[in-house]
Amino acid sequence: MPATLAPSTAAAATSSFDFSAIPDTVVSATLQIDISYSRARELNWSLVDSSGVVVLPLAMMSGVSSAVSMNGRYRISDGAATTWALAAPATGNLPGAYPARAFQFGQGGTCINLLARYLEFDIDRSQPLTLQISRLGSASGAGSISGARLVIDTGAPDELLASGMEEPNHPPLVCQRPSFDVVLNGGSESPTRSPLALLDYSGMPDWSIRQFDPPLDFGPIPFGIGASTPAYPGRFGGRSRMNIGFWDESTGTLNFTTGAGARTLLLPGDWSTTLHFPIPGDYDGDGITDLAMAFLGDFGGQPRFYARILFSRDGALRDILIDPRAYDPVNHVSANIGFGAGQDADQNGVDEITVYAQLSGGLMRLIQFVVDPASLTVSGLGGPAWGLLGDRLVLGNWTAGSSGNQFGLMVARQTASAWEWYLFPNGVPTLWGLPGDFPVSINVDLDRKNDIAVYRPSDQRLYVIRSSDGQQVILGPFGSASSIPLGYLIGTTAPLAF
Ligand SMILES: [Ca+2]
Ligand SMILES: [Ca+2]
Ligand SMILES: [Ca+2]
Secondary structure, three states, rough: OEEEEEOOOOOOOOEEEEEOOOOOOOEEEEEEEEEEEEEHHHHHEEEEOOOOOOOOEEOOOOOOOOOOOEEEEEEEEEEOOHHHHHHOOOEEEOOOOOOEEEEEEEEEEEEEOOHHHHHHOOOOOOOEEEEEEOOOOOOOOOOHHHHHHHHEEOOOOOOOOOOOOOOOOOOOOOOOOOOOOOOOOOOOOOOOOOOEEEEEEOOOEEEEEEEEOOOOEEEEEEOOOOOOOOOEEEEOOOOOOEEEEEEEEEOOEEEEEEEEEEEEEEOOOOOOOEEEEEEEEEOOOOOOEEEEEEEEEEEEEEEEEEEEEEEOOOOOEEEEEEOOHOOOOOOOOOEOOOEEEEOOOOOOOOOEEEEEEEOOOOOEEEEEEOOOOOOEEEEEEEEEEEOOOEEEEEEEOOOOOOOOOOOOOHHHHEEEEEOEEEEHHHOEEEOOOOOOOEEEOEOOOOOOOEEEEEEEEEOOEEHHHEEOOOOOEOOOOOOOOOEEEEEOOOOEOOOOOO
């Protein structure tokens, strides 16, 4: 049922919206603002919950020329293809003909913020929401807001852009996300560094986070339903920020907590009796992590692995064949197949399904299954042979090269005396870590490139070779003797139970 909410206060720098009359799921939303202001660049836009903590940034105006004004009716919609900063001319009035998207800067690009997800998953809707439009301290512009409305849809989203509305000719906005950057409400996701997120399954399971930039510790936060609870981290709310959720196979549910409290997503299936592995990722490129499992199904009478994905963009449920034996039967006959978190190695805003599988002859290789976001058809990309059975593929960006569009291949191999790290195509390993350490996918310096790192539960320290300068650093102590890094559980993969 569509509904329109008028501000309870008009013509002010803040407008409050009352949601208490909307009990249904918010599926889409459009913010409409009537404004006249001489210098668009000077305005900061956000939606803020009643606590003042759960903020949705709406627009970064720093890229807009100070000679641009805003005069007219403007819309922010989740389906739009542009932002105000991208649509702005060098001088004159910011066009209001087409809607813009809410966004923030992310790692190497823009991250999309979504109004509907924010309203549904991030805030307590029994409390009023505030639109805040503030001016820079040095502002010299003048003007006023004459109206603000939030149009909520609880049915199928409006296809605002399917009607032939012309859009600016911009490349599509994508979110280039840092790895495993889990932040709580009030924290801010780092564009350059990964935090150290730890899970502790002793006693009542919980998780803790040491954030390096800015330095801040979170937790411990109770988590899961027992000692075998799989973690399922992802971006479930509307703010392009990561939460730690968990998978409950007995109910087939992903469970997570955002500003709106505890939430659940259901993935149909008989998960108690089906071999399966969580493969969190954003496979439709909407900036929201999808609920996805790799599971052993039936393919013409043969046991073969599929991905079952609940796509967040439209709620579609699909099974996709991702078994290397079906993709490349000449080279793959082994059932030694590992599944990991999705990652966006070509940085197009859509994650690839990560499969690390044994080739005929014994070597391992990475296969990325790419889901086309428009047709949802899947194609496989087989990498070179790299690693042996038992190695762990360490996900993340190991190249940071501008020439290539891939992250590189790193495997970690545990021997009787050390961890050996092999970066493709170098056959000489870097020795880093002792048996019993956890290799971790993490980036603790400022260079957006993975560091070779292990977490040592016996002394609760993180041992790092910084990629930026090769320096060896020891961080911590942080955690407990039973802590397991999230960057190991989800950030590394091997065809073994994990
Ligand atoms: Ca998604
Ligand atoms: Ca991609
Ligand atoms: Ca680094």
